Amino acid sequence: MAKTPKENLELDDFGRFSEPALLILISLANGPKHGYSMIEDIETVAGVHLGPGTLYGAIARLEGHRLIEALKSDDRRNPYRLTALGERALRARLNAMMVVVRAGQRRLATA
């Protein structure tokens, strides 16, 4: 069995915040965003509405694990961006998901 990359395990530590954290990383993949923009972007991309409590629970964890970082802003809404570690974690998680998706599609094709 293929060894799971370390970056991929980072999000597994987040418990119920794993999925919101993944959505936030995806949202930040095309550039920095502040909280409200993330909520709107995630709703557009994934059809999931994250409440502020869930959003900031995930942001605090991502920041604590140094997967994202806050940018300084004059506005009271701090934008966040992906760190290099966050980008690697996102790539690793998406690759792992892709392996599962392909396996599922192969099995469906032969069913």
Added chain:
Amino acid sequence: MNWLLRLYPTAWRHRYGEEFASVLQGQRLTVGLVVDVLGGAVDAWLHPQGQTMELEITKGETTMTNEMIARCAAGGPRISQRDQKMASAMMLLGALGMAVAYLVLTKLYHSAPAVQALGYAAMPAMYQFYVHGAYLRRRRIGTQLVVTGGALAFIYLITWGACEIAVRL
């Protein structure tokens, strides 16, 4: 709706309060929203994520200190520079207070084991004062009293017991 923010710990509000409030303002008040924020508040109390750390990561700027802290084991201590200064001040003041108490009690009771214990307890107590200044200042007063008071009492009782035994040997 900003009253919902008060449900969160002080350190959390200090770090995310303003932006959280701005996101809240854009939301419609629903039962779902209140449940979500309540859940977030419970999580923030149960699983603090090191919000006391006040690294200033600015756009396009990476300082050497930020880099070092980011790379060291477990992310380094989760306390700000201000907390560290406060902790050092509390440690020095605590040690000074204990030294004065030791001198006064020695003058009054000479070298009674209970007085000697105060002198020996000063060293571990200094560490406890530092911990208090660094990690406990923003906690509720009850928590501060139980943790710091309890630890100091425990340290003192152990050293007092040791001193009582030592004079009987």
